[in-house]
Amino acid sequence: MTFKLKPIVAGVALALTANSAFAADSVQQQLQAQQELIKQQQAAIEQLSRQVKENQDAVEAAVEAVETGSGESAMDKVTVGGYGELHYNNLTGEGGASDKKSIDFHRFVLMFGYEFSDNVRFFSEVELEHSLSGDGKPGEVELEQAYIDWDFADNWTSRSGLFLLPVGLLNETHEPDTFYGVERNNVEKYILPTTWWEAGTGVIGRLDNGVTVQGFVHSGLETSADSKYSIRSGRQKVAKANAEDLAATIAVSYAGVPGLTVGGSFQYQGDLTQSADAEAGSAYMVEGHFDWQYDAFTLRGLYAMWTLDGNGPESIGADEQTGWYLEPSYKVTEKLGVFARYSTWDNQAGDSADSAKAQTDFGINYWLHPRVVFKADYQMQDNDNGKDQKGFNLGVGYSF
Numbered sequence: 001m002t003f004k005l006k007p008i009v010a011g012v013a014l015a016l017t018a019n020s021a022f023a024a025d026s027v028q029q030q031l032q033a034q035q036e037l038i039k040q041q042q043a044a045i046e047q048l049s050r051q052v053k054e055n056q057d058a059v060e061a062a063v064e065a066v067e068t069g070s071g072e073s074a075m076d077k078v079t080v081g082g083y084g085e086l087h088y089n090n091l092t093g094e095g096g097a098s099d100k101k102s103i104d105f106h107r108f109v110l111m112f113g114y115e116f117s118d119n120v121r122f123f124s125e126v127e128l129e130h131s132l133s134g135d136g137k138p139g140e141v142e143l144e145q146a147y148i149d150w151d152f153a154d155n156w157t158s159r160s161g162l163f164l165l166p167v168g169l170l171n172e173t174h175e176p177d178t179f180y181g182v183e184r185n186n187v188e189k190y191i192l193p194t195t196w197w198e199a200g201t202g203v204i205g206r207l208d209n210g211v212t213v214q215g216f217v218h219s220g221l222e223t224s225a226d227s228k229y230s231i232r233s234g235r236q237k238v239a240k241a242n243a244e245d246l247a248a249t250i251a252v253s254y255a256g257v258p259g260l261t262v263g264g265s266f267q268y269q270g271d272l273t274q275s276a277d278a279e280a281g282s283a284y285m286v287e288g289h290f291d292w293q294y295d296a297f298t299l300r301g302l303y304a305m306w307t308l309d310g311n312g313p314e315s316i317g318a319d320e321q322t323g324w325y326l327e328p329s330y331k332v333t334e335k336l337g338v339f340a341r342y343s344t345w346d347n348q349a350g351d352s353a354d355s356a357k358a359q360t361d362f363g364i365n366y367w368l369h370p371r372v373v374f375k376a377d378y379q380m381q382d383n384d385n386g387k388d389q390k391g392f393n394l395g396v397g398y399s400f
Contacts, residue, residue: 079113083399085176087183090393091379095386105131111145119151142237144197155208159216160201162238166214166251167265168192169289169302176397177373180329180339180365183393186357187323187345191304192287193232198247210256212263220247220269225277229318230347231306234272242274264288272308279312296331317351337365339377354384363393372398 085107091100106129113123124146130139147161164172170184171194188194200218207213219241221234236242246269253263265287272283287304306321313319323345331337340362348355363377375395381388 077115079111079115081111081113081400082109083175083177083397084108085395085397088394089182089391091389091391094388094390095383097381097387097389100389100391109144121149123147123149144195155206157204157206158201159204162197162199163216164195164197165216165218165249165265165267166253167196167249167267167285168194168287168304169291169300170194171196175371175399176375176395177367177371177399180327180337180375181341181361181363181377181393182375182395185325185327185341185343185361186359187302187304187325187343190230190232190345190347191306191321191323192285192302193235196235197238199238199241200246202249210254212251212253212255214249214251216249218247218249219243220245220274221272221283222274222276223272223280225279225312228316228348229272229280229308229313231321242276244274244276245269245271259293260290261292262288262290277310277312279310279315281309283308298329298331299327300329301326314350317348317353317355320350321347322349335367337367339363339365354386357381357383371400372396 084105086104087106088103089100093099107127108131109125109127111123111125113121115121125144127142127144128139129142130137133139133141143162145161145163147159147163150158150160152158166172168188170179170188171192174184174195184194198216198218198220200216202214202216202218205213219236219238220243221231222236222242223229223231223234227233247267248269249265249267251263251265253261255261265285267285268282269284270282271280273280283306285304285306287302289300289302291300292298301324303324304322308314308319308321310319323343325341325343327339327341329337329339340360342358342360344356344358346356359379359381361377361379363375366374368374373396375397376392378392380390
């Protein structure tokens with residue numbers, strides 16, 4: 001029996017070749033499938049990485065927001081302050097002047113502020129004078145400040161609302177621990193009617209060279225012949241105030257030298273009676289002041305003058321109203337200070353009538369704490385009309 005090997009070998013070779021080709025195709029398909037799977041897995045990993053990164057960024061942003069204060073409560077932006085002073089006066093009248101023996105919680109003040117943002121703030125001040133207010137009571141409740149400050153540029157602030165005018169030494173800074181004497185000086189009471197606030201708007205510029213400039217348009221005074229055109233009686237206190245005639249105030253101060261502050265202000269009003277008195281007219285005020293401190297010694301002084309137009313003020317000498325004072329003081333220790341002050345003022349300086357008044361004060365301040373002070377002083381008046389008051393005053397005050 002004979003076999004033909006060639007056909008058999010050819011068949012086997014063909015079968016092996018076909019099987020090898022099929023196996024190669026299968027391996028290639030598997031490799032391609034694995035590569036496709038790897039690509040899909042890489043895409044999924046990249047997407048997951050992006051999601052993780054986004055989540056990390058969100059968490060970090062939230063943490064940073066909390067750390068930078070966006071998580072603060074509203075109360076964290078609120079500020080609270082205040083001051084108060086109790087006075088005892090024991091004065092004896094001479095030449096027809098009345099005696100004054102009284103004890104009075106003269107002022108109780110609370111201040112509230114709120115910071116809306118880094119450049120927008122609110123500030124307010126409410127005061128109760130003489131402990132009791134209401135019908136037949138000696139005191140009153142007053143809103144003395146309520147304004148918005150807006151820092152619209154570097155060193156420049158816009159102020160709008162109800163605010164203290166930038167005049168004199170005491171009107172803006174009159175907490176009892178910041179000045180000598182139980183009572184505020186009479187020049188900044190009767191010529192510059194401290195505390196003097198108005199409603200309006202204006203700007204404050206604090207320059208790098210130590211100069212501060214301020215300018216405001218605001219409500220004005222309303223004097224009358226019945227009050228002898230007295231400046232202090234003209235305060236309307238922004239209580240349904242007559243705004244027939246507005247006023248404007250400009251103030252400049254310089255504090256570029258350590259220990260020294262000098263400044264002044266100017267005010268103009270078209271009609272000081274709010275157009276109610278045909279015999280009166282416009283008025284302007286000019287004042288200058290300084291505060292100089294050298295070691296334990298301090299010297300401060302002020303001059304102020306009003307000029308009123310019209311036959312009405314001129315007929316009684318009220319067309320000129322002037323005053324000035326000089327006050328040296330010395331800190332014996334960090335807690336104890338002594339002072340003396342001479343002041344003179346005249347609300348009818350335009351004629352030769354005996355209307356000028358003068359007062360000499362001397363006394364001590366004792367600061368139990370930098371913001372808690374006990375005061376004692378003695379006053380002697382020497383008025384042209386002979387109606388004088390002499391005696392002593394005691395007081396305690398605080399601020400926070």
